[in-house]
Amino acid sequence: MGGGAHYPYPKEVWTPSGGWWTRPKNWATNTVVAVVGIGLATYGVWRASAAREERHIAPTKPIPSARWSPQAAALGVRKE
Template sequence: MGGGARYPYPKEVWTPSGGWWTRPSNWKSNTAIAFAGILAVTYSVWTLSAAREWRYIQPSKPIPSMLWAKQYKEKKPELEKELH
């Protein structure tokens, strides 16, 4: 199932993926850094989106984005009347 033993390959061939059987010694830290970067970007986009979200037509029932949207965090009394 392993595909056989590793065979000799030409050392002068360059590939952007690193060539045959690459396994960088720091792959775990590279993966952690990339994951942290993805989380940071996701958090910043989420925060910006929640701050700018505004619904001009109020939903007839509660929706998930009401938990984090700035419009509903302020708890305006007229919105409470409309939703209930």
């Protein structure tokens, strides 16, 4: 059970991802760096989007962006 051993593969093949059964030593650090980078980019886009959000009339139903939009208080949607 378990599929057996790894089969022989050509050693002269080069791939950008590292080839067959790669397991780099610093995979955890690379993962943390990637997650932090994606998080920072998402936060920046979120803040820029919230700052530029504009509604010409107040929404009839509650919407999530009313919690963080600076314009929601001016429209009377959010009480401060």
